[in-house]
Amino acid sequence: MFQRYLLVMMDRFLTGHFIGKLTDAYYNLTANGEFFRVNSLIDRIGGYLHVDFPVEEKIFVFLPIAGMRTPADLGSVQEMELDETIIPLSEKIMARIKTELDISIDDLLNGVATTSKLEQGEKLLRDMLSDGSAIKQKQLQQQAKIRNISERTLNEAKKNVGVKSFRSNNEWYWKLSKE
Numbered sequence: 001m002f003q004r005y006l007l008v009m010m011d012r013f014l015t016g017h018f019i020g021k022l023t024d025a026y027y028n029l030t031a032n033g034e035f036f037r038v039n040s041l042i043d044r045i046g047g048y049l050h051v052d053f054p055v056e057e058k059i060f061v062f063l064p065i066a067g068m069r070t071p072a073d074l075g076s077v078q079e080m081e082l083d084e085t086i087i088p089l090s091e092k093i094m095a096r097i098k099t100e101l102d103i104s105i106d107d108l109l110n111g112v113a114t115t116s117k118l119e120q121g122e123k124l125l126r127d128m129l130s131d132g133s134a135i136k137q138k139q140l141q142q143q144a145k146i147r148n149i150s151e152r153t154l155n156e157a158k159k160n161v162g163v164k165s166f167r168s169n170n171e172w173y174w175k176l177s178k179e
Contacts, residue, residue, distance in 0.1 A: 005061050007090045009053075010045070010097075019056040026059050029066050038062045048116050050156075121149045121157030129163065129176040137165065137172035 012018075029035060039058050046053045124143060128135055144154040158165075162177040 002061070002064050004090060005064050006042075007093045009057050009061050011089060011093050013053060013057050014049075014051070018054070019060055022056050022059065027055070029059055029062055030055065032062070032066060034065055035062055038065065050118070117149050117153045118157055118160070120147060121154045122161050124149065125154075125157055125161045125163055125174070126176075129161075129174065132176065134166070134168075134173040134175040137174055140174055 035058075038061055042053050042058050042061060121144060124147065125140065128140060128143065141151060141154060144151070149157075158174065163174045164177045166173055166175070
């Protein structure tokens with residue numbers, strides 16, 4: 001159930017549908033001893049995605065954990081059923097995370113270290129441009145595509161590494177900056 005809440009939160013937040021302000025009772029959940037684990041996990045995911053998830057989103061993901069306490073009357077325990085539309089959505093989100101970050105939720109939950117797509121893009125650019133030569137942008141984009149590095153991520157890597165673009169004979173080239 002935790003994984004479902006995590007996936008729903010990520011999809012909702014990353015598509016611009018924020019929770020917003022909660023009542024004080026929800027913020028009190030952050031004092032729960034287990035909240036730090038959720039907080040740490042979501043901060044790690046945010047690091048991979050280059051996003052800062054607000055505490056309200058972390059509280060949302062923490063709700064199924066906070067609700068796992070044993071009730072006095074076991075007859076009142078009910079499992080919340082999500083309809084079948086959540087399955088394709090969660091599969092889509094998991095595939096996107098795997099493609100963009102080359103990591104699974106299980107890897108994140110288990111603390112498996114991996115190299116992000118951004119770091120892979122930065123390494124690709126450093127490796128291909130390290131000799132000081134200029135390479136066609138299309139060639140670099142093709143190499144990134146082979147490695148499942150998106151164009152957006154490659155452009156971010158380009159900025160981080162200090163790659164400069166220039167146009168020659170109607171072709172764009174990239175070259176490492178000498179700075």
